[in-house]
Amino acid sequence: MGVAKDRAVWTAETDNVELLDLTIGDMFDQGAEAVPEREAVVYKYPELGMDLRLDYRSFQAEVNKLAKGIIALGIEAGDKVAVLAPNIPEWLLLEIALAKVGAVLVTVNTGYRAAELEYLLRNGDIHTLFTVDKYRKSSFIEALDGLLPELRECRDPARDLLRTQALPRLRRVVMMRCESSYVGCLPFDQVLELGTAISDEQLRARQASVKPHDVAQIQYTSGTTGHPKGVMLTHHSTLNNALLTARRAGLADGERFLASMPLFHTAGCVVNVLSTLLHRGTLIMAVYFDARKMLELIDAEKPSIINMVPTMLIAMLGDPLFQQGRFNTRSITKMLTGGTSIPVVLIDEVHKRIGGNPMIVLGLTETSPIVCQTLPDDSFELKSTTVGQPLPHTSVKVVDQETGEVLGFDQPGELLVKGYLLMQGYYLMPEKTAETIDAQGWLHTGDLGMMDKNGYVRVIGRLKDMIIRGGENIYPVEIEEFLLGHESVEQAAVVAVPDEYMGEEAAAILRLAEGASLDEAVLREYCRARISRHKVPKYFLFVDEFPLTASGKFRKNVLREVALQMLGLNKGEGA
Known part of the structure; x- marks a missing residue:
């Protein structure tokens, strides 16, 4: 297996790793039962009214309370639940609670404007929206007022379901972390109160009905060419991708992960969250990226691993107080990065000044997300020019985009991917799915790249770019x-x-x-x-x-x- 003799084809290897046959909820419970007293989640934001530390036992209790509340709301297995918020504690609880009850988490980019939000809520058949009233310069409540004039007619949102012309499938809006109540919106705390009527047995029965190959999430693509597409990812694909990414990075049991990527992105909710929970580690959560705050958290909480795109690393390196030596970042021993070109000089500077061993990844939403990753011992030169080798259980080839012919080593063509990690498809878009995943099961990434004789992949752009x-x-x-x-x-x-x-x-x-x-x-x-x-x-x-x-x-x-x-x-x- 591995790379072919004279063609740019990497045939999947197991690397002696068996894929997990678990749901996200069951994985989480196994960890909580194994290390109940280990610190699971840290939110150190007293300036935002968030100073939270939960061990695994407490974290599990909060997740279960919310899962019961979700059942009490009448949300069935397979129903679509959208979350529009920064990386607040409720977002993290929702990711696990929704997975436990078999509902589908639909992530919403916090940069969305009203028209984009309306499209997602309609196209995604959203049953319930969990949101905050505002974030940075965006007022989500104003956007909802414009989209849903019927919202103000819903006087008792705990009992009365929303009926709207614009979004006929939307039944409730739940408001998280707001200073005042909003007519028609159900407060988050009331969801937890409703859950007290649901028994432990009812929750266990719901959780037992969830299967590994069920859809766990729908993540919408950026939509720079045409409408965004809802990418359906399963418990199986996301959990195993988190496992294999963490394994190549050398993530050990109980490590502390500074989670600074947005949770609405697979880098946040899969790579950061699921990798950490699989290894029963501690999530040091960033509500949003701010270079100074990240440095403060590293100095105070001593994480061993971070995941940041190069622009974030550059911002931290440029912080005046960091340059004065005010923050100790030497706890960092591992680092995941990617998403754009990374020169050797930047890798070297990050390694020397922040610490850690940078590893480069190639990821797509449609592949749950990580396809390739450099090895810890790869040279900085190799890390600056490639995205590493395919992960275990993953096949990759480079083909001529016109003929489909497999190319030779170091010849540019389109990267194709095959394996457990592929999306189930685009939600309600079978034609777009067929355009992306061919009859032989290869996903056409739209990335231009090449592969060398050792199976290292280099990305040289997008077909459209x-x-x-x-x-x-x-x-x-x-x-x-x-x-x-x-x-x-x-x-x-x-x-x-x-x-x-x-x-x-x-x-x-x-x-x-x-x-x-x-x-x-x-x-x-x-x-x-x-x-x-x-x-x-x-x-x-x-x-x-x-x-x-x-x-x-x-x-x-x-x-x-x-x-x-x-x-x-x-x-x-x-x-």
């Missing part, structure tokens, strides 16, 4: 990696812009390191001396900050609009 300049393919990631090697460049993104003569040209958008200056002409000569002439961007644009997703990744679609605006170009027009 590839720049075709005068008939030649240019891969943005390759140029981004090169530009990040310049000491003055802190962040780099390359996007396509229209050109009358070449069809498309590359535009490099750069953020310079603090205090650095860089002349465009000098940078152009730097590129011409080191990379092929056709790969040298036609345009170099400098910005003070990058538009990021809630999980800290570049928003390439927004960056392209920024480039077009800065260059005075309109879509479809020449330069």
Whole structure:
């Protein structure tokens, strides 16, 4: 098994690991029974009124109270329950409680606006929405008032079900952590009170009816091309992905994990939460990412592992107090990162100044999420240029996107994935599912990549992001990696812009390191001396900050609009 002799195919290996045949609820209970007095969850946010420490016994008791409340609300197995909130304690309780009763957790990006929220609530057939009244600059209650005028007519939400024209399947809105009550919304505490009427036997019976291959979550894709799609992930796929990711990272029993990724993202609720609970560790929860707060939590709570995208690591390295030596981060021994190009110099700086052994991952929502991961002992050079080898029980191949032919080593093509980790499909979108998972069971990722003779995978961009300049393919990631090697460049993104003569040209958008200056002409000569002439961007644009997703990744679609605006170009027009 492993890599083929002369083709870019990695056939799944077991690596002597058997896949778990468990539900999330049963896994959680096994851990709570094994280490009841071990610290399970820490929220150290006195400034937000959250100063919470729960051992596994207490954590289990809170989860069970909520699970009973969910049953009391009339939520059946298979019903869709959406959660729209930052990483508050209730979110974490809901992830486990909903899994216990067989309901489907539908995660909602906290950056959603009213139209996006309406689409998800309708497309996802949401039965109940758990939310907060506001977060940062978004007022979710105002959005709901606009979407659901009938909400204010629901005077007793504990007994009266919501009936709306816009969202005919929505039955309740539960409000978490709000200072005042809202007409039509059921307070979270009242859900717990309703649960007192449900017996332990009723909860056990519901939990026993849940099967490992049932859908546990629906996560909506970003939707940068067309409407977002609801990715259906099972107990089996997410639990085993968490197991295999943690195993390659060397996660040991009882480790402390600083969970800073948003819970609405698979990196948060699967990689961080499930990996930690599987290993009966401690979740040190971040309500949202803030570099200074992360440093304070590391200094005070001594986690051994973190999971952060490069933009988060850069923010921590740049914190003035950290640079003054005010925070001790040497407890960090392991680190997961990925999502964009990571130069050797950044890996080295993170390792030296923050600590830990960075490991690079490739993940997609549709694959539960991690496909490939570097090994702890891989060189920094290998970690900066690849995303490692496929995890156990995972097959990967690189094919020509036009013919489907499997390519040779180090030839660019589309990455395809097969195995236990694949989504069950897109919710209510069988045609889109068939477009993504072919008849042979291979999921077409839309990622351009290549595989070397040792099975290490390198991602060079998205199919839709590839720049075709005068008939030649240019891969943005390759140029981004090169530009990040310049000491003055802190962040780099390359996007396509229209050109009358070449069809498309590359535009490099750069953020310079603090205090650095860089002349465009000098940078152009730097590129011409080191990379092929056709790969040298036609345009170099400098910005003070990058538009990021809630999980800290570049928003390439927004960056392209920024480039077009800065260059005075309109879509479809020449330069």
